[in-house]
Amino acid sequence: MMKRKALVIGHKTLQEVTEDIVAPVETMPGKGWISLFLSAKLLFLFYIITIAIVVSTGMGLLGVNHPVGWGTMIVTFVFWIGIGHAGTLISAILFLFRQKWRTSVARTAEAMTVFAVMTAGIFPLIHTGRPWLDYWLFPYPNQRGPLWTNFRSPLLWDVFAVSTYATVSMVFWYIGLVPDFATIRDRARHKIRRKVYGALSLGWRGRARDWSHYEMLYLLLAGLSTPLVLSVHTIVSFDFAVSNVPGWHTTIFPPYFVAGAIFSGFGMVVTLMTLVRIGFPKFKDYITIDHMEVMNKIIMATGMMVGYAYACEFFIAWYSGNMYEKFTFINRAFGPYSWAYWIMVSCNVLIPQIFWFKKLRRSIPIMFAVSIFVNIGMWFERFVITVTSLHRDFLPANWGNYAWSNYDAAILFGSFGMFLTLFLLYLRLFPAISIAEIKPVIHVGQEDCRKPDQKVDHKGGH
Amino acid sequence: MGGSKTGMAAIFLTEAQVLVAAKKTHDMGFVKYDAITPYPVHGMEEACALKRSWIPYVTFGAGFCGLSLALWFTWWTSAVNWAINVGGKPFFSLPAFVPIMFELTVLFAALSSVVALFYAAGLPRINPPILDKDLTCHKFAIFIPSDDVGYDEKKIEAMFRALGASEVKKAEF
Numbered sequence: 173m174m175k176r177k178a179l180v181i182g183h184k185t186l187q188e189v190t191e192d193i194v195a196p197v198e199t200m201p202g203k204g205w206i207s208l209f210l211s212a213k214l215l216f217l218f219y220i221i222t223i224a225i226v227v228s229t230g231m232g233l234l235g236v237n238h239p240v241g242w243g244t245m246i247v248t249f250v251f252w253i254g255i256g257h258a259g260t261l262i263s264a265i266l267f268l269f270r271q272k273w274r275t276s277v278a279r280t281a282e283a284m285t286v287f288a289v290m291t292a293g294i295f296p297l298i299h300t301g302r303p304w305l306d307y308w309l310f311p312y313p314n315q316r317g318p319l320w321t322n323f324r325s326p327l328l329w330d331v332f333a334v335s336t337y338a339t340v341s342m343v344f345w346y347i348g349l350v351p352d353f354a355t356i357r358d359r360a361r362h363k364i365r366r367k368v369y370g371a372l373s374l375g376w377r378g379r380a381r382d383w384s385h386y387e388m389l390y391l392l393l394a395g396l397s398t399p400l401v402l403s404v405h406t407i408v409s410f411d412f413a414v415s416n417v418p419g420w421h422t423t424i425f426p427p428y429f430v431a432g433a434i435f436s437g438f439g440m441v442v443t444l445m446t447l448v449r450i451g452f453p454k455f456k457d458y459i460t461i462d463h464m465e466v467m468n469k470i471i472m473a474t475g476m477m478v479g480y481a482y483a484c485e486f487f488i489a490w491y492s493g494n495m496y497e498k499f500t501f502i503n504r505a506f507g508p509y510s511w512a513y514w515i516m517v518s519c520n521v522l523i524p525q526i527f528w529f530k531k532l533r534r535s536i537p538i539m540f541a542v543s544i545f546v547n548i549g550m551w552f553e554r555f556v557i558t559v560t561s562l563h564r565d566f567l568p569a570n571w572g573n574y575a576w577s578n579y580d581a582a583i584l585f586g587s588f589g590m591f592l593t594l595f596l597l598y599l600r601l602f603p604a605i606s607i608a609e610i611k612p613v614i615h616v617g618q619e620d621c622r623k624p625d626q627k628v629d630h631k632g633g634h
Numbered sequence: 635m636g637g638s639k640t641g642m643a644a645i646f647l648t649e650a651q652v653l654v655a656a657k658k659t660h661d662m663g664f665v666k667y668d669a670i671t672p673y674p675v676h677g678m679e680e681a682c683a684l685k686r687s688w689i690p691y692v693t694f695g696a697g698f699c700g701l702s703l704a705l706w707f708t709w710w711t712s713a714v715n716w717a718i719n720v721g722g723k724p725f726f727s728l729p730a731f732v733p734i735m736f737e738l739t740v741l742f743a744a745l746s747s748v749v750a751l752f753y754a755a756g757l758p759r760i761n762p763p764i765l766d767k768d769l770t771c772h773k774f775a776i777f778i779p780s781d782d783v784g785y786d787e788k789k790i791e792a793m794f795r796a797l798g799a800s801e802v803k804k805a806e807f
Binding site for chain 1: 678690707715
């Protein structure tokens with residue numbers, strides 16, 4: 173029989189678990205956090221100013237034009253939405269599969285989801301060009317007929333998919349936080365802290381019947397989030413696939429996009445978790461090297477799925493016998509944007525292959541570097557899909573390049589400021605590991621230390 | 635919801651003790667008692683003989699409402715209220731409406747289930763009575779309200795002591 177490794181290192185008592193996890197909330201931040209936060213905040217302000225300039229001056233500041241009508245806004249929107257997917261995979265899908273290792277990373281991965289979706293949501297709103305009219309995206313009774321939204325359009329499906337996803341993942345995250353807020357409330361020595369966390373905890377008391385309903389709700393939300401997360405990137409891929417543009421019009425897009433989203437999301441989870449482990453050394457007992465290894469395995473597996481999709485697209489371009497399709501793919505790999513294509517292939521397919529070696533997938537500096545490459549590669553994947561398919565159309569008269577401007581770069585980098593500001597605040601204000609969820613599993617893999625009357629059969633799960 | 639009740643509370647230090655205590659309290663014939671734990675304890679539902687949560691029925695009903703509403707709304711706006719010919723497609727193009735129907739099903743089901751939890755657990759509640767501040771950290775408790783069947787403080791205290799309670803007190807919860 174395979175012996176399972178301890179999920180939590182160090183034979184902790186329940187009280188130690190609470191103290192370790194709430195320590196960042198209850199202590200003053202150090203120099204490292206403050207300098208990171210100030211830098212992120214500065215980048216966020218820069219982002220806000222860039223958006224203000226772009227919105228007040230007009231979309232002409234960005235590189236989109238004929239024939240490349242979709243640019244940074246759509247590319248970066250898909251990038252951030254994709255990042256969110258790993259959080260839901262960890263918190264919902266791995267919960268349904270009873271993967272106990274997910275417990276210690278689920279909270280932070282979900283926070284990443286919520287912030288990534290918030291960051292993503294801004295892009296299509298600006299992309300419309302007149303963001304002050306964005307309420308037109310929703311079907312509401314109006315005096316123009318009433319003229320309703322076109323429910324046959326994938327772009328409208330996206331409005332519904334992304335807003336539902338944002339709402340449900342926020343609710344799922346918050347429900348998970350409620351008992352932990354109660355823990356902080358009951359420990360609080362300062363009156364204001366007790367009041368604030370008391371309000372956030374909604375007056376949670378942890379009675380047996382509360383827990384019974386709570387666990388059922390958690391299971392239901394996991395069950396609802398699972399098809400939801402798959403639907404979101406499927407519908408995002410429909411934005412492309414339900415058009416006639418060669419390079420977009422393919423049936424492989426939904427699974428290819430979902431695999432890519434999970435791949436990129438795990439890249440971001442590993443990036444953030446390596447930093448969290450450095451910032452809060454106590455968390456190394458909960459987010460162990462074994463957890464990081466499992467995530468690296470998922471990165472490698474989904475990286476290969478993405479690689480398979482790249483190959484499959486090429487095969488179908490040839491096999492379909494469609495000359496436009498064939499041209500698009502040859503042009504993608506050897507045309508003016510071949511540099512972007514090969515950055516994508518090397519970052520997404522080749523570099524994660526080093527995780528075949530156990531030593532490398534258990535090395536923190538290596539996995540950090542790989543996760544950065546994955547993030548870069550996945551941004552370029554969306555760039556390749558969006559820009560290379562558009563820049564050479566059916567007619568050579570419609571050929572042209574994407575006029576990337578400084579504003580494109582500013583908006584792309586600025587969005588990281590928004591994401592990191594929110595994430596850094598989260599690390600200091602919310603318990604970054606689920607206290608109530610980790611406590612029942614602290615003994616997993618440590619059977620020897622259990623008292624005989626506490627032995628639980630872990631093979632069946634609960 | 636509502637106000638708090640007075641009764642007898644016992645604090646336990648281990649999960650195993652509180653499970654035994656909950657079972658024993660149930661076997662003694664008490665019905666209105668509460669077991670308070672910092673995390674969901676495996677086997678507690680059986681020990682307290684709690685029925686399976688009814689929230690899934692809410693989820694199903696709300697999901698069904700979301701589905702029907704989306705179907706009706708896409709049909710009414712696209713085929714009835716102001717039908718617009720988009721690329722010669724049928725006014726009522728059901729397959730194209732499936733994504734909207736799916737999303738609204740999930741949205742309604744998820745939000746209604748959360749509201750159901752709020753109702754079931756009496757949330758939100760301002761200043762909830764707290765027996766011991768460690769009950770959300772590392773201690774466990776059983777609380778028997780004074781209006782429960784066969785409530786007798788001396789008997790209950792003796793029972794709790796025999797079960798290994800670290801503290802037995804008269805309290806409000």
